[in-house]
Amino acid sequence: IVMTQTPLSSPVTLGQPASISCKSSQSLVHSDGNTYLNWLQQRPGQPPRLLIYQISNRFSGVPDRFSGSGAGTDFTLKISRVEAEDVGVYYCLQATEFPRTFGQGTKVEIK
Amino acid sequence: EVQLVESGGGLVRPGGSLTLSCAASGFTFSDYWMNWVRQTPGEGLLWLSFITEDGTGTNYADSVKGRFTITRDNARNTLYLQMNSLRADDTAVYYCSRDAIGHFDQWGQGTLVTVSS
Numbered sequence: 001i002v003m004t005q006t007p008l009s010s011p012v013t014l015g016q017p018a019s020i021s022c023k024s025s026q027s028l029v030h031s032d033g034n035t036y037l038n039w040l041q042q043r044p045g046q047p048p049r050l051l052i053y054q055i056s057n058r059f060s061g062v063p064d065r066f067s068g069s070g071a072g073t074d075f076t077l078k079i080s081r082v083e084a085e086d087v088g089v090y091y092c093l094q095a096t097e098f099p100r101t102f103g104q105g106t107k108v109e110i111k
Numbered sequence: 112e113v114q115l116v117e118s119g120g121g122l123v124r125p126g127g128s129l130t131l132s133c134a135a136s137g138f139t140f141s142d143y144w145m146n147w148v149r150q151t152p153g154e155g156l157l158w159l160s161f162i163t164e165d166g167t168g169t170n171y172a173d174s175v176k177g178r179f180t181i182t183r184d185n186a187r188n189t190l191y192l193q194m195n196s197l198r199a200d201d202t203a204v205y206y207c208s209r210d211a212i213g214h215f216d217q218w219g220q221g222t223l224v225t226v227s228s
Contacts, residue, residue: 036213040156047206047221048148048156053214091156095213098170100146100158 001025003092005103011111018079020106022092027072029096036095039068039077042105043088051090052077084110113137113217115207120222127197127226133190133207133219141165141185144210147192149203150221157203160192161210175201197226 002025012018028035039052050059052068055075065080079086087110092103119131133145147159160181161170169181180193190207202225209217 030213034213038214040215042156047218048208048215049218050214050216053216059214059216089155093156093158093215095210095215098161099172100161102156102158105155 001028001094001097001101003094003101003103005090005092005106007106008104009107009109011109012079012082013111014084015081018082018086018108020077020090020092020108022070022075022077022103024073024075024094028075028094029072035071037068037070037075038093038095039066040091040093041086041088042091043085046088048091079108082108082110113209115209115217115219117205117207117219117222120205120224122225122227123197124228125198125226128193128195129197129224131192131194131205131207131222131224133192135188135190135209138209138217140183140188144212145181145183145190146208146210146215147179147181147190148206148208148215149201149224150206151200151203159205162190194224197224199226202226 004023006021040048042048056068067078089105114136116134123129146161162181166183178196182191204221206221207219208215
């Protein structure tokens with residue numbers, strides 16, 4: 001499954017929203033009915049960190065300015081008001097089928 | 112506190128072998144699937160391998176199938192990645208990640224593998 005993210009770079013003004021799209025080459029609905037689409041954040045010099053799992057579930061400790069939505073093959077990560085600590089690269093990851101596959105990453109930076 | 116600590120990285124010649132370890136603590140290791148993921152410097156993330164909680168099931172990316180082997184020792188709370196026939200394009204930071212049924216919820220800090228003559 002090929003995961004395609006857009007945009008690849010997103011300059012954002014502090015306090016403004018940001019949105020990242022992730023499209024999969026085939027449906028991510030698993031035979032068990034769940035959709036294993038995750039969003040990860042990687043801050044500079046850090047390992048990846050889980051933000052969102054199964055499309056829209058915020059992981060423990062993730063601020064509520066992060067939200068995920070979508071279904072089937074089209075998914076979106078939104079940051080309602082970008083803060084300085086949100087700078088980094090964001091990846092979508094599908095864990096519905098093997099091989100697991102990541103999007104190319106979207107770099108969020110402050111204008 | 113959940114911790115995953117990778118080790119075993121270093122410089123290896125092309126064609127050589129290396130075994131990475133991932134020491135887990137702060138959770139019941141034997142309850143979780145695990146994965147290895149790598150990241151080439153300045154590039155994106157590539158999933159490499161998966162193992163079930165009891166080690167009986169594994170899966171690999173095509174790029175490493177037949178060269179890399181994932182195993183685990185639940186008594187030692189440790190995950191391993193045996194890497195053989197290493198190539199220059201295997202140079203990367205290697206991460207282990209806990210898999211909570213389809214979400215990679217915990218990550219180690221990574222260990223750098225450099226394949227060069």
